[in-house]
Every structure is written in structure tokens, then in C-alpha cells.
Amino acid sequence: MTRNGRTILLVLLLVLAVAPLAAKDLGPFNITLRYAPQESTGSSVPTLMMGISDRPVKLSIVDGRTITDPATIGDSTDDDDRVWPIRAASDVIAWSNEVLVKNAEEWGIRVSDDAPLQAQGTLLRFMVNESNKPVGSMYNADVRVGFRLLDDQGRLLWEGTAAGESTRFGKSRNQDNVNEVLSDAIKQAYATALGDTALQNAWLGKSGPVAAASNGPAASGMTPDELLAELVKLKKQGFDTGLLLDFVKQKSLTGSLTADDMVKWKKEGMPQEVIQAAMKRAPGA
Secondary structure, eight states, rough: OOHHHHHHHHHHHHHHHEEEEEEEOOOOOOOOOOOOOGGGGGOOOOOOOTGGSSOOOOEEEEEOOOOOOTEEEEEEOOOOOOOOEEEESHHHHHHHHHHHHHHHHHTTOBOOTTEEEEEEEEEEEEEEEEOOOSSSSEEEEEEEEEEEEOOOTTTTEEEEEEEEEEEEOTTTTTTHHHHHHHHHHHHHHHHHHTTTTHHHHHHTTTSSOOOOOOOOOOOOOBOOOHHHHHHHHHHHTTOOOHHHHOOOOOOSSSOOOOOOHHHHHHHHTOOHHHHHHHHTTSTOO
């Protein structure tokens, strides 16, 4: 090999030695949902009034999330801060139903498919975020559910929402860690909802129907301006678009959004998807 050839080879070797390694495409983080609450974080258990266990209830959960792909349940970052979706390989709603029934029975609630009382749940948010750290990862789960208690005639006795959160440090792209924080968060949400004093009073027959039952969340009869005012208040407190959408989904409007309303909402900084969701809450939409 000539001197020039050896020089070129040496330069190439040096370039290869100092060149950064190409980032590895990790791809979506697929997990199989498994109920695995962390015992070390304490227990989320509702305090039940006397007599609740004597009145069986039918429990169910439906999907109310405003997402395109129901299998996507969060995101994960790698060493280069690239974002990859976290996807559930199992049915999120079926798993949420199983966990609800399991928890309720463990808390002393009698669950029966032919019970006169029905607690109809809606999964509004089910998200987990994995933030890659120098060593390991930080996991954050955020779950939000809505519930409606109906009597045997389909009349609405109570409705409300509850949230659950969980955080833990763990290994990078670890399926067990994802299941732990999601389990803790959904257990906390269920415990908060079923432990609600107003719900239990309605459960025991201490309060009557509050509104006519409908196929969706009970109508709140807000005007577009009233709903906008509530959304602006939430937005100023830092609530993200997902939670604003969840809030809109629980409401009904007394009238449709006009062109002037839409311009006003946009000027107030409302995302387009929030405006679209509000348009669907109008009468006859």
C-alpha cells in the first residue's frame, strides 16, 4: 500500500472512530396489560357507608377517549429524546372492566349483572408517559373516569368524574413498570369515584333522580359562552388539550356554535379539536 493509501485509510479509521453511532430505531413500545398495583405506594380503598354491600350493582366501562387509535396509551422517549408510542397489545376497555369488578368485589361491593342499580363508567383518559433518564426511566400514569348511577327504570341518580395518578422510577422500556403505574392510577380513580359520598347516598336511596337518563353524559345545558368561560378558566390553570376535550364531552349545549362563536373561541386560544368537540355537543348534533 502506498503512503497516500495508508494516509487515506488512517483518516477513514479516525472518522469512523469519532463519528456518532447511528440512533437505533426502537419502534413502538408494545405491552400486554396486567393488573399489578404497587403495594409500596399504599392502598386506594374507598370508605363505604353501612348498607352499600347489601345493595348489588351492575358495573360496566365504555370507551370515551378522544383518540384516533384506541391501542395507543402513551409515549416513550429514547436516549436521543425521540418519541415512540406505547401501545397496548390487549383490549384496554376489557382490562378496565376486569379491574373495576375485581376492585369492587375486594372492597365488599356486590356485583351482579341483573342488579337493579347500574354504575355505568366511561374511560375518559388512560395515558402513561415514560421519560428516559441517564439511568433508567421515570413513569407517569394519568387515568380519568366518569360514572353514572342509574336505577332500574334508567333514571339518573348521580354522575361524576374521578382521576388517578401514579409515578415511579424504573427500568427503560419496562413492561412491568408501565403496568404498575397504570394499575395504581386506575385503582385510585375507581376508589375515588365509588367512595364519593353523594354517589353512596344515591346508592342507598337517600336521594332521588337528578335528571332523565340519556345515552351519553347528562346534559348540563350550557350556552356556548358559558362553556367557553369554563374552558378558559381551565386553560389558564394549565390543563392540556386532552383534558379540555374530556370536559367538553361531559357537557351539552343549549344552542349551536355560530361563526362569531367560533371566531371568539379561536381568539381565546381554544384548539381546533376542542371547538369541533363543542360543535358536537349542540342539540341535534
